[in-house]
Amino acid sequence: MRIPILKLYDCLLVSIQWELDDQTALQFQEDLLHKIHETNANGVVIDITSIDFIDSFIAKVLGDVINMSKLMGAKVVITGIQPAVAITLIELGINLDDVHTALDLEKGLEKLQQELGD
Amino acid sequence: MRIPILKLYDCLLVSIQWELDDQTALQFQEDLLHKIHETNANGVVIDITSIDFIDSFIAKVLGDVINMSKLMGAKVVITGIQPAVAITLIELGINLDDVHTALDLEKGLEKLQQELGD
Numbered sequence: 001m002r003i004p005i006l007k008l009y010d011c012l013l014v015s016i017q018w019e020l021d022d023q024t025a026l027q028f029q030e031d032l033l034h035k036i037h038e039t040n041a042n043g044v045v046i047d048i049t050s051i052d053f054i055d056s057f058i059a060k061v062l063g064d065v066i067n068m069s070k071l072m073g074a075k076v077v078i079t080g081i082q083p084a085v086a087i088t089l090i091e092l093g094i095n096l097d098d099v100h101t102a103l104d105l106e107k108g109l110e111k112l113q114q115e116l117g118d
Numbered sequence: 119m120r121i122p123i124l125k126l127y128d129c130l131l132v133s134i135q136w137e138l139d140d141q142t143a144l145q146f147q148e149d150l151l152h153k154i155h156e157t158n159a160n161g162v163v164i165d166i167t168s169i170d171f172i173d174s175f176i177a178k179v180l181g182d183v184i185n186m187s188k189l190m191g192a193k194v195v196i197t198g199i200q201p202a203v204a205i206t207l208i209e210l211g212i213n214l215d216d217v218h219t220a221l222d223l224e225k226g227l228e229k230l231q232q233e234l235g236d
Contacts, residue, residue: 001119002135003122004122004134005133005135006124006131006165007223008131008223008224008227009224013124013126013131015122015124017120017122047124105124105125105126106127109126
């Protein structure tokens with residue numbers, strides 16, 4: 001299984017709607033970085049509204065993919081972080097200090113446009 | 119495997135990026151109709167840019183899901199139909215007469231907004 005990555009204008013949209021297994025998460029990491037390179041995307045919105053639990057491996061992959069995307073020059077907004085996911089991320093010490101977050105996909109896209117407009 | 123369906127404002131976005139097997143196609147049909155009902159979406163954009171071949175079953179499911187979505191009151195735009203897919207759809211007599219199509223996701227969304235604005 002691979003997660004579809006949608007290109008909309010200069011942004012990429014990803015909605016993760018089911019729990020990821022380790023292989024899918026790593027495949028997603030690779031796919032997203034390739035897509036950023038291929039499309040010259042300036043921003044990425046990753047919506048995880050439907051995820052109500054993540055394990056340490058997935059949390060690490062998520063943290064990594066955010067940092068890797070930034071290295072490649074794309075701003076990342078994570079949307080729809082649920083309580084249990086927020087708890088896991090903080091408890092595991094995943095560094096999301098300077099990651100933008102928003103409530104849902106619409107607000108995430110708006111935030112990204114603001115950021116890119118700066 | 120299930121295909122993620124993204125909600126953006128009053129539209130649903132779907133990007134089918136890998137060949138569908140029969141089970142996934144039927145699951146997608148069900149998921150999309152549920153999502154239309156759940157979100158009160160007025161429009162759906164289905165992007166099939168990455169699909170360069172469809173078989174008769176998938177073509178039928180696609181035709182069906184378009185008609186079902188319309189029945190439920192959602193306008194459908196299909197984007198990124200590739201030559202071989204266009205040939206298959208016509209040869210199989212899948213009725214896409216009054217379906218709106220566009221080149222890519224951006225243009226599909228614009229077309230949908232125009233339609234919904236009417």
